[in-house]
Amino acid sequence: MSQQISFESELKTLLKTGKVIFGTRRTIKSLKLGKIKAVIIASTLRTDLKADILYYSKISGVPIYEYPGSGWELGTLAGKPFMVSTIGVENEGDSKILQLAKPVS
Numbered sequence: 001m002s003q004q005i006s007f008e009s010e011l012k013t014l015l016k017t018g019k020v021i022f023g024t025r026r027t028i029k030s031l032k033l034g035k036i037k038a039v040i041i042a043s044t045l046r047t048d049l050k051a052d053i054l055y056y057s058k059i060s061g062v063p064i065y066e067y068p069g070s071g072w073e074l075g076t077l078a079g080k081p082f083m084v085s086t087i088g089v090e091n092e093g094d095s096k097i098l099q100l101a102k103p104v105s
Contacts, residue, residue: 017093063101
């Protein structure tokens with residue numbers, strides 16, 4: 001039996017054991033520098049910022065996971081009292097979050 005990977009539980013594991021950065025500007029900067037392994041974006045991210053992230057992810061070969069909820073929901077899930085539209089994964093720790101992210105084509 002294959003066990004379904006839950007995004008919520010993997011995000012919690014990632015935040016406990018891995019290293020992440022919050023924020024679109026910081027994520028794009030780290031993407032340009034090649035310091036990120038994956039990107040998590042909220043579905044409500046502005047289209048111009050989403051286009052930038054998709055472009056730099058495609059160049060870098062970094063996979064993206066699009067969270068179906070809003071930035072407020074992603075922030076709550078991440079345990080932050082503010083909206084989080086973008087999370088950059090620098091180190092996945094013990095989580096399997098990279099298996100959920102899909103490469104940009």
